[in-house]
Amino acid sequence: MDSAFQFAIKNVGVLIFLLLSIALTTTNASIHTYQNQLFNEVGNAYLLPGGSEGLAASLSFDNSAADGRSFIRFENITFWRTRDAADEHSEMEHSTGLIQAVIFEAADRNNIGGSAYGGQRSICCTPDLAKLEGCKQGEVIRRPSATDINWPVVLNIQFGGNYLSTSMDNAEVPITKTGMYNLFFIACDPKLGGTVMSGKTVWKNPDGYLPGRMAPLMKFYVYMSIAYLILSAIWFSQYMRFWKDVLQLQHCITVVIGLGLFEMILWYLDYANFNNTGMRPVVITTWVVTVGAIRKTLSRLLILSVSMGYGVVRPTLGGLTSKVLLLGATYFLASEVLNITEYVGTINDVSGRARLFLVLPDAFLDAFLILWIFTSLSKTLEQLQAKRISVKLDLYRKFSNALAVAVIASVAWITYEVYFKATDPFNERWQSAWIITAFWDILSFALLCVICYLWAPSHSSQRYAYSEDVGEEFDDEEAQSLTRGQSNGDVSLVKQERKNGNAGVPDQEDESEEDKRE
Numbered sequence: 001m002d003s004a005f006q007f008a009i010k011n012v013g014v015l016i017f018l019l020l021s022i023a024l025t026t027t028n029a030s031i032h033t034y035q036n037q038l039f040n041e042v043g044n045a046y047l048l049p050g051g052s053e054g055l056a057a058s059l060s061f062d063n064s065a066a067d068g069r070s071f072i073r074f075e076n077i078t079f080w081r082t083r084d085a086a087d088e089h090s091e092m093e094h095s096t097g098l099i100q101a102v103i104f105e106a107a108d109r110n111n112i113g114g115s116a117y118g119g120q121r122s123i124c125c126t127p128d129l130a131k132l133e134g135c136k137q138g139e140v141i142r143r144p145s146a147t148d149i150n151w152p153v154v155l156n157i158q159f160g161g162n163y164l165s166t167s168m169d170n171a172e173v174p175i176t177k178t179g180m181y182n183l184f185f186i187a188c189d190p191k192l193g194g195t196v197m198s199g200k201t202v203w204k205n206p207d208g209y210l211p212g213r214m215a216p217l218m219k220f221y222v223y224m225s226i227a228y229l230i231l232s233a234i235w236f237s238q239y240m241r242f243w244k245d246v247l248q249l250q251h252c253i254t255v256v257i258g259l260g261l262f263e264m265i266l267w268y269l270d271y272a273n274f275n276n277t278g279m280r281p282v283v284i285t286t287w288v289v290t291v292g293a294i295r296k297t298l299s300r301l302l303i304l305s306v307s308m309g310y311g312v313v314r315p316t317l318g319g320l321t322s323k324v325l326l327l328g329a330t331y332f333l334a335s336e337v338l339n340i341t342e343y344v345g346t347i348n349d350v351s352g353r354a355r356l357f358l359v360l361p362d363a364f365l366d367a368f369l370i371l372w373i374f375t376s377l378s379k380t381l382e383q384l385q386a387k388r389i390s391v392k393l394d395l396y397r398k399f400s401n402a403l404a405v406a407v408i409a410s411v412a413w414i415t416y417e418v419y420f421k422a423t424d425p426f427n428e429r430w431q432s433a434w435i436i437t438a439f440w441d442i443l444s445f446a447l448l449c450v451i452c453y454l455w456a457p458s459h460s461s462q463r464y465a466y467s468e469d470v471g472e473e474f475d476d477e478e479a480q481s482l483t484r485g486q487s488n489g490d491v492s493l494v495k496q497e498r499k500n501g502n503a504g505v506p507d508q509e510d511e512s513e514e515d516k517r518e
Contacts, residue, residue: 030209031278033200034077039187045123045140046193050101050183053203054212054430057178070175070206072103072183077168077199079157085191086162097159097166099187099195100140103173104152106180106426111143111152124188138188148177168199180212180427202278209278210271213427216434218271221264224441228261231445235452242457249310250457252302256448259295264441266291282344289339297332299444300369306399306451307377313384313392327369334361370407377403395454402450406443413439 032051039046060068079099089096104112114135115121116128125135135141145151153173159166175181181203187195205212235257239246266288274280301324310317317324338358377400384393417436420429427433 031202034197036196039195046187048185052182054180055175056205059206068206071172073172073202075200080165080196082194086164089162091161095158099157101155102184106428108145114141140186180430208275210275213430213433220438221268225264238457246457256298263291263295285344289343293335297328301328304373307373309380331365338362406447
């Protein structure tokens with residue numbers, strides 16, 4: 001067993017080295033594909049959003065360089081107008097319809113469009129605005145940025161004669177300043193209603209195709225994978241060492257640790273593939289979010305089962321098993337739908353409104369779970385106190401304290417997250433937005449570490465499993481193993497309780513009746 005343990009440690013060390021090497025050497029927005037997308041009427045213009053991403057400034061302006069450049073590139077962009085719009089022009093006419101591609105930084109959003117005499121804001125230049133702003137009627141209103149007169153960037157695409165389609169020349173716009181960039185295709189001609197577009201735009205950061213908000217998460221998942229590897233090495237060494245004494249609860253903890261490690265590795269692979277190719281395959285991301293939803297569900301059910309005293313105070317969950325499983329299935333579905341909506345196929349740095357709607361069932365189920373967990377934990381503590389089992393009582397008090405800290409931290413972070421999003425409607429703080437996602441993985445890992453510490457496998461694990469409390473025996477070594485260095489005074493108290501014959505401890509039939517009532 002010792003040689004097997006040493007071999008496992010060596011393998012873990014090699015994996016950690018490889019993951020660290022990848023984190024330090026891999027490089028950081030994506031390919032937006034448009035397939036016959038329709039322009040929508042917004043105000044006095046027809047508009048098609050082309051994407052929104054955080055981009056870092058180019059580190060190199062050498063067009064032959066593979067890395068270090070940041071840009072937005074237009075490839076194979078084609079527009080189709082309606083037959084009626086084309087038939088209004090003759091074949092010999094030169095410019096018969098204008099479409100403009102507008103790229104601007106979020107900080108310069110007010111430099112696009114204008115308002116005449118304080119009225120409704122217009123995207124396209126009107127006769128009144130042409131007199132006031134000096135803009136050209138029938139085109140997008142553009143005012144130069146205070147930091148760079150060349151921004152916002154406006155590219156013109158013209159229809160010719162009575163042709164139904166026109167193609168945009170492949171163009172590349174270099175990014176010289178770090179910021180949140182937005183792309184819109186705009187048609188000011190009322191006759192171009194019903195126009196559709198196909199093609200793609202390539203958004204690249206200096207280190208790859210990951211959007212700026214997502215780029216830090218790739219390295220974060222490397223470090224989380226290393227953390228799970230270390231936890232797995234420690235846990236599995238104890239798990240294999242005391243295999244014959246492992247509790248059912250410890251089997252569940254093992255599954256959660258394995259799923260956590262698998263999920264972190266899958267997230268890294270998803271982001272690495274995205275960074276290298278600029279595409280996010282639906283199948284890969286769906287697998288990742290499904291494993292994550294399973295891990296989240298099992299983690300919550302594990303905490304709920306521990307709070308109910310499963311494997312320590314009661315042998316089974318009894319009549320509550322079906323309710324716990326039903327809650328788990330409901331939570332899995334809500335979490336899966338939310339994660340698929342948020343991650344699968346998502347390449348923009350702006351979350352959609354659908355997520356705000358889908359997050360409500362998930363948040364409600366989390367709140368219900370927390371309420372049930374603390375209610376069950378309170379009943380378990382009352383049972384242990386009534387039976388005067390001080391060793392288990394001390395264990396559950398430590399667990400309840402850790403759980404309380406986690407809930408307080410969660411509430412505080414949710415408050416901060418709401419403030420963060422409410423004060424940043426245009427995602428200008430995209431460079432620090434990754435912390436919002438990372439916090440929950442860190443908190444979940446920390447709570448799992450606490451559970452692993454309190455319920456670590458040992459030679460006395462089976463003796464601390466559920467048994468008839470009447471005549472239950474604890475020796476000094478077992479008490480010290482479970483309570484992790486409890487003071488001698490507490491051990492003496494256990495001895496004294498044994499001498500007193502565990503007076504006042506209800507029998508197993510009373511506890512069974514209590515389970516039925518619950």
